[in-house]
Amino acid sequence: MPRALPAVPPWLAHALKAQRGPVPWSAVARGALAAGPLLLGAVLGGHASLGVVAAVAAMLAGVNDRPGSRRAAVERLGVPALAGAAGLLVGTYAGRNLGAVPLTLLLTGLGLLAGGISAVGPVASGAGTQLLVAAAIGAGMPLPEPGPLCALAYLAGAGWLLALRLALPTPGALTGDYRFDGERAAVADVYDAVADLLDAVGTDAATPRRAALTTALDHAQDALAGPRLRRYASSAAERRLHAQYAAALPLAEAATALAWAGETVSGRAAEGPRRLAAAVRGNRPTGPLPAPSRSAPALRALDDALLHAADAFDRGKSGELHPRRRRTRGALRTALGTGGREYALRVALCFGASAAIAQALHHARWYGQHQHWYWLPATAVFLVKPDLGPLASRVLCRAAGTVLGALVFAGLAAVLPRPAGLVALVAVSGALIPVATRHFAAQTAVVTVLVLALVMVGGEPQAAVSRIGETLLACALVLVVGHLPMPGERGAGVRARLATARGAAHAYLGHVLVGSVDRAERWALRREAYRTLAAARTAIALAAAELPALARHTEGTDAVAAVLERLVDTTTACAVHLDDTGRLSPRHIERLEELLAELDGGRPRLGATAPELPLAG
Known part of the structure; x- marks a missing residue:
């Protein structure tokens, strides 16, 4: 059998990769x-x-x-x-x-x-x-x-x-208000x-x-x-x-x-x-x-x-533009x-x-x-x-x-x-x-x-x-x-972005579980959760493509980001279900508890967080 070619190391693969798109x-x-x-x-x-x-x-x-x-x-x-x-x-x-x-x-x-x-x-x-x-x-x-x-x-x-x-x-925009x-x-x-x-x-x-x-x-x-x-x-x-x-x-x-x-x-x-x-x-x-x-x-x-x-x-x-979230303190x-x-x-x-x-x-x-x-x-x-x-x-x-x-x-x-x-x-x-x-x-x-x-x-x-x-x-x-x-600690930048994404995800989840009717705020929190998560994902991918001596300091962060991503997706599904029924289904509750347990190392009690949201059925 022919021998398989060795995989290109991540640091070299990144150097060889170029972005694509129209000129x-x-x-x-x-x-x-x-x-x-x-x-x-x-x-x-x-x-x-x-x-x-x-x-x-x-x-x-x-x-x-x-x-x-x-x-x-x-x-x-x-x-x-x-x-x-x-x-x-x-x-x-x-x-x-x-x-x-x-x-x-x-x-x-x-x-x-x-x-x-x-x-x-x-x-x-x-x-x-x-x-x-x-x-x-x-x-x-x-x-x-x-x-x-x-x-x-x-x-x-x-x-x-x-x-x-x-x-x-720009080309193709000469008609209308360019x-x-x-x-x-x-x-x-x-x-x-x-x-x-x-x-x-x-x-x-x-x-x-x-x-x-x-x-x-x-x-x-x-x-x-x-x-x-x-x-x-x-x-x-x-x-x-x-x-x-x-x-x-x-x-x-x-x-x-x-x-x-x-x-x-x-x-x-x-x-x-x-x-x-x-x-x-x-x-x-x-x-x-x-x-x-x-x-x-x-x-x-x-x-x-x-x-x-x-x-x-x-x-x-x-008439009113969506206000930009204040980022001065966060910056x-x-x-x-x-x-x-x-x-x-x-x-x-x-x-x-x-x-x-x-x-x-x-x-x-x-x-x-x-x-x-x-x-x-x-x-x-x-x-x-x-x-x-x-x-x-x-x-x-x-x-x-x-x-x-x-x-x-x-x-x-x-x-x-x-x-x-x-x-x-x-x-x-x-x-x-x-x-x-x-x-x-x-x-x-x-x-x-x-x-x-x-x-x-x-x-x-x-x-x-x-x-x-x-x-x-x-x-x-x-x-x-x-x-x-x-x-x-090495990799502090990656961990800082991951901590920011985690905080945004929990803020979004908390807003949904308390049953707030402020949808504009909910969408703003959802945007912030996904945006900070995307920034953390980018930082993690770059760190993973470093030389092994540097990449080892951020090992495992991609798994945490994946759990956060599933948590934000689940929170979104919960929000839509609550809008329609006013209650969370057993599937939603079980999935939230699993994800929070993965993040926190223990089994959280959602009922203590949002006792006013009974299970459907």
Whole structure:
């Protein structure tokens, strides 16, 4: 018999895996119109160094330019840009007025601050990244302009890309009110996900389809939760979108309850949500909707939700937007908690140590002229970010991408005219970034070409070899720091997210068991439970793909997450059943007790929690 091939280790499999999906042509167009034109205008105006700063800001904003709504892009692009401008201002002042030791201490302190902030969430992580990268650039790049002017140039670069994001329509959205095309697509995806889950009820595909529904709801929630000037929607189109999103929540609840029951439903049940999805995308009325059977509580809930959705689509009434849950206290708790502290210490150690090593090499005569010492700490910032993937995967992809990008640039730099050819190369690289973000190595290669082109436009010599050396040194440093013991328990970030998900699940369960009639609050708690659980799942998957020395510290957390997921699904089924009958069935009670016993190590007494809810029958 032929011998079976050995399984690819998780850390290597993650490095080889790339995201898939359609090409984001609108983001490609924005990338082409961002860094390149900014740099060209600055060069023609005689301010090449300011153009380099603006192009760097546009590049970093382009990395954050992901699919979604325009209102969400304001926060996703704007907040990191503000942090980057502040970092550039601080770094410029420190680099010009402080010696090597005070400068290193200051950068280490910034690393501690940015690391704690980065643990809060994706936008905060982007802000922390740009704060440190811009601080390193400001401290090490020989910019002739004063710091405030450089910071304004940085804001102008990121602001230009944000302006393009807000102003340019996306393909296929030229009809109707294109301002809300991202919101419409996100809400329509929710209805499609509901239909997909209904099609999968009673099959093995139901669990991944329910997870896909959670992802769609998260995206829609983010798309509609961007900044606004007042509490109420400012236009009829916006009010209609919020009404359509609100109408999807009871549909998602009913579909989840049907999936929990596991009894196959007719294909007719999914027709209504699919017609609603088409109505959202086309910005048109729904027309008649097929009614599903009403033979079970979850099916009756589904039918009622469809009737409510049809009414909401026709009337478009939702004067008050769904309030965003206050997260300020939770964000502060995350940043100062065990996960935030571990993250902050590693970022500070990597950033400070890389800055110290880089400056030592900069002043060492035997090393030669080390003009770009800021590259080492800036590279370490990206490598130390766990939200970009497992440590081994990040290091492998960063090293491979840098070598490939440097070799490609070296070949192009030998034949391209200067500066016109280099400016064109910056524009092409900016256009490629939205596609390259699907894989860290590809993104690194494109960014390397762009950065090396900017360096030459700024008047410095070709630096491909130096770029490779800085990256490999940063990879080695981050690998060492990543395996160093730190105060507290390893894997604290994963356990902190799992504890947050557990608290949200119990809050949702408690609200359902006390028989509250506040459905809006129930849906908000359900969303919070699933959202925090999805974040914990992501962190667990990344930790599992680390090298074995690191992955062992989070063993078993995936099993806890699976129990929490079943608990939230069961709670949803209980909520739907209580709405219909006012009582819990023996099956619901038994399942809740089993799941709580798995989580708590003992058999809970639900009767003590909710004595007013007798068993059905």
